[in-house]
Amino acid sequence: MSPQDVNELISNLFPRIHNPLSLSQEIVERIEELVRQKKVLPGEKLPTEAKLCKMFGVSRTSLREALQKLNARGLLRIRKGSGIYVTDYHAENVIKPLSLFLELNLDRNYLLQVMEIRRIIEPPVAEIAAAKRSAEDLSKLEKNCNDLKKCDPHDYIRQGQIDKDFHLNIALASQNQLIPIIVEPIFLLMPKIRSLVYERIDNAKSSAITYHDRILDKIRNSDKAGAARAMLKHLQIAEEHTFQILADLPA
Amino acid sequence: MSPQDVNELISNLFPRIHNPLSLSQEIVERIEELVRQKKVLPGEKLPTEAKLCKMFGVSRTSLREALQKLNARGLLRIRKGSGIYVTDYHAENVIKPLSLFLELNLDRNYLLQVMEIRRIIEPPVAEIAAAKRSAEDLSKLEKNCNDLKKCDPHDYIRQGQIDKDFHLNIALASQNQLIPIIVEPIFLLMPKIRSLVYERIDNAKSSAITYHDRILDKIRNSDKAGAARAMLKHLQIAEEHTFQILADLPA
DNA sequence: TTGCTAAATTTGTATGACAACTTTAATATT
DNA sequence: AATATTAAAGTTGTCATACAAATTTAGCAA
Numbered sequence: 389m390s391p392q393d394v395n396e397l398i399s400n401l402f403p404r405i406h407n408p409l410s411l412s413q414e415i416v417e418r419i420e421e422l423v424r425q426k427k428v429l430p431g432e433k434l435p436t437e438a439k440l441c442k443m444f445g446v447s448r449t450s451l452r453e454a455l456q457k458l459n460a461r462g463l464l465r466i467r468k469g470s471g472i473y474v475t476d477y478h479a480e481n482v483i484k485p486l487s488l489f490l491e492l493n494l495d496r497n498y499l500l501q502v503m504e505i506r507r508i509i510e511p512p513v514a515e516i517a518a519a520k521r522s523a524e525d526l527s528k529l530e531k532n533c534n535d536l537k538k539c540d541p542h543d544y545i546r547q548g549q550i551d552k553d554f555h556l557n558i559a560l561a562s563q564n565q566l567i568p569i570i571v572e573p574i575f576l577l578m579p580k581i582r583s584l585v586y587e588r589i590d591n592a593k594s595s596a597i598t599y600h601d602r603i604l605d606k607i608r609n610s611d612k613a614g615a616a617r618a619m620l621k622h623l624q625i626a627e628e629h630t631f632q633i634l635a636d637l638p639a
Numbered sequence: 640m641s642p643q644d645v646n647e648l649i650s651n652l653f654p655r656i657h658n659p660l661s662l663s664q665e666i667v668e669r670i671e672e673l674v675r676q677k678k679v680l681p682g683e684k685l686p687t688e689a690k691l692c693k694m695f696g697v698s699r700t701s702l703r704e705a706l707q708k709l710n711a712r713g714l715l716r717i718r719k720g721s722g723i724y725v726t727d728y729h730a731e732n733v734i735k736p737l738s739l740f741l742e743l744n745l746d747r748n749y750l751l752q753v754m755e756i757r758r759i760i761e762p763p764v765a766e767i768a769a770a771k772r773s774a775e776d777l778s779k780l781e782k783n784c785n786d787l788k789k790c791d792p793h794d795y796i797r798q799g800q801i802d803k804d805f806h807l808n809i810a811l812a813s814q815n816q817l818i819p820i821i822v823e824p825i826f827l828l829m830p831k832i833r834s835l836v837y838e839r840i841d842n843a844k845s846s847a848i849t850y851h852d853r854i855l856d857k858i859r860n861s862d863k864a865g866a867a868r869a870m871l872k873h874l875q876i877a878e879e880h881t882f883q884i885l886a887d888l889p890a
Numbered sequence: 891t892t893g894c895t896a897a898a899t900t901t902g903t904a905t906g907a908c909a910a911c912t913t914t915a916a917t918a919t920t
Numbered sequence: 921a922a923t924a925t926t927a928a929a930g931t932t933g934t935c936a937t938a939c940a941a942a943t944t945t946a947g948c949a950a
Contacts, residue, residue: 410719410902412707424742436931447904449700452932453707456663460708461736468661468932469911477743482736485712486820491675492728501815508763516755564752569737570821661933687900698935703901719901720942892950899944910933918925 411446415454418444423463423474434464434472479569486573494577496634502574503627509571510555510623511616517561518607518615525561529604532557536597544586547593548579554600558619561607585629588636592629599625662697666705669695674714674725681727685715688723730820737824745828747885753825754878760822761806761874762867768812769858769866776812780855783808787848795837798844799830805851809870812858836880839887843880850876 409417422428435443441451455472458464462481465473490502517525536550552575559568585592599622606615660668673679685691692702706723709715713732716724741749768776787801803826810819836843850873857866 412902416711424739426743438931449903449905452700453704453902456704457707457711460667460711466932467912469930470913471931477740479740482733482740485733485736488675489728489730489733489820492677498817501817504767504815505817505821509759512759564755566749566752566756569740570756663933689900700936701934704933717901718943720899721944722900893948894950895946895948897944897946900942902939902941904939905937906935908933908935911931913930914928916925916927918923920921920923 411450412453412457415444415446415451416457419454419458420463423477428474430474430476432474434474436471440472479565482569483572486570487576490573490577499581499630499634502577503623503630506571506574507620507623507627509567510558511620513562513564513567513571514558514603514607514619515612515616516564517558518610518612520563521561521607522563525557526604526608528557529554529561529607533597533600533604536593536600541593544583545579547586547596548582551582551596552576552578558603558607581630581633584633585626588633589629595625595629596622662701663704663708666695666697666702667708670705670709671714674728679725681725683725685723685725691723730816733820734823737821738827741824741828750832750881750885753828754874754881757822757825758871758874758878760818761809762871764813764818764822765809765854765858765870766863766867767815768809769861769863771814772812772858773814776808777855777859779808780805780812780858784848784851784855787844787851792844795834796830798837798847799833802833802847803827803829809854809858832881832884835884836877839884840880846876846880847873 419428419434428434434440437448437451437455441448444451455464455466459466462475462477465475467473490498494502521529532550532554536547536554539546539550555578556568556572556575559571599618603615603618603622605611606618670679670685679685686694688699688702688706692699695702706715706717710717713726713728716726718724741753745753783801783805787798787805790797790801806829807819807823807826810822850869854866854869854873856862857869
């Protein structure tokens with residue numbers, strides 16, 4: 389039996405006591421649990437750092453690192469000179485990570501997957517928007533369509549942004565708060581791609597104008613099936629444009 | 640002219656220099672930018688804390704709080720005694736916040752929105768799964784269906800989990816990596832609700848078994864339209880069950 | 891070359907101090 | 921009495937230093 393084997397045997401009998409969590413991480417999880425169980429509520433003020441240190445029995449260093457972690461994740465807000473507050477957990481805290489994920493992982497393969505998701509989600513969302521849109525939603529969409537028409541034909545970046553806003557406004561018009569959370573990160577990458585399309589494909593803008601108008605018209609008339617159809621067609625054409633760009637682009 | 644007016648005038652001329660960002664937050668954004676621009680890549684080791692302190696010209700306290708924030712958000716991994724490493728940005732970092740968001744905000748209203756999203760996404764996902772599923776996907780689904788049949792009829796929690804896994808496996812079978820990211824947080828809340836349904840609605844389990852089998856069958860036979868139809872029907876029935884529960888439940 | 895040991899390196903935690911900001915309490919003014 | 925103003929107290933932000941705990945590196949021995 390080799391010395392290594394002996395060591396292994398001993399370490400199996402007496403498994404190492406190692407606290408896998410640092411103190412600060414332990415505190416993070418304790419406070420997070422309080423938030424999850426709603427034992428502390430948004431707006432509520434937590435005890436001061438000094439008091440929390442005493443309660444947890446840790447130094448201010450460890451406590452602060454824990455608080456900063458929770459702050460970074462959007463669960464706490466720390467106001468200098470004032471105190472530590474529980475925050476509402478905003479949609480922002482979901483949108484930012486999803487955006488970052490897409491931004492860091494976006495390649496040809498992911499782009500295909502993004503387009504597939506858009507094809508799945510956006511037509512039925514347009515359908516719901518046609519059923520539930522408010523007057524305010526309509527006027528926002530109308531303004532957006534006008535903006536696109538008026539936009540300087542060479543300002544490709546702006547065109548990409550207006551395009552993005554059109555689709556986001558439809559998501560908002562669905563009156564389902566979860567839908568924007570899911571699609572907004574996807575739309576955030578659109579301007580980058582769309583402005584390339586607008587720059588290099590001649591009829592891209594006129595196609596977008598035509599279809600945006602058509603979709604808006606269906607939504608205005610509460611034509612649910614029509615809105616879904618128009619959106620799907622619009623996405624299919626936009627995908628073709630995107631493929632043309634991709635073919636030209638370097639690996 | 641009152642002293643206040645004078646003060647105001649002066650403060651307009653010489654607007655206060657106030658760094659709205661704390662030092663640690665400033666560092667967070669600097670490092671985050673390096674990651675976004677891929678100037679540092681996953682796996683790469685950053686300089687040691689001591690060196691970073693010198694480079695940024697801040698104390699170790701401020702630097703560490705920044706590193707801990709980035710660690711909490713999943714961009715860095717810090718290994719005691721070893722160093723600071725850039726991580727690749729896992730789907731986990733998206734799924735966790737979305738799950739927390741749903742958990743904290745879930746009420747009757749949100750539940751309706753969750754059901755609406757499922758109705759939008761899952762039928763076309765089943766359709767794609769029918770087209771793209773691997774042999775391995777099929778066997779996982781088959782095992783899952785058997786598990787549900789064999790499951791102790793009174794173990795409502797387990798039934799809820801098996802149910803969740805069935806739907807998640809279909810999402811995975813779509814071969815689109817973004818779909819599980821979106822639906823997994825939604826499915827994570829299912830067991831809580833489903834186990835109530837299984838407990839209180841007599842034919843809930845038999846209905847689930849019937850439809851899971853039917854969906855699996857369509858996916859096995861690559862019957863795209865059939866898979867989508869079966870999934871939609873399944874969801875509609877499950878929704879009815881959920882509504883019956885909701886009617887009984889206290890506000 | 892391999893395995894062990896010791897030293898050096900590096901992150902984790904604790905403490906004390908002061909700065910910067912906010913809140914509260916006391917004071918002065920009208 | 922009500923309202924500003926000011927001062928004091930309270931609270932978070934940052935710095936410096938020290939040591940603990942884990943890992944890595946280098947040196948030594950078989």
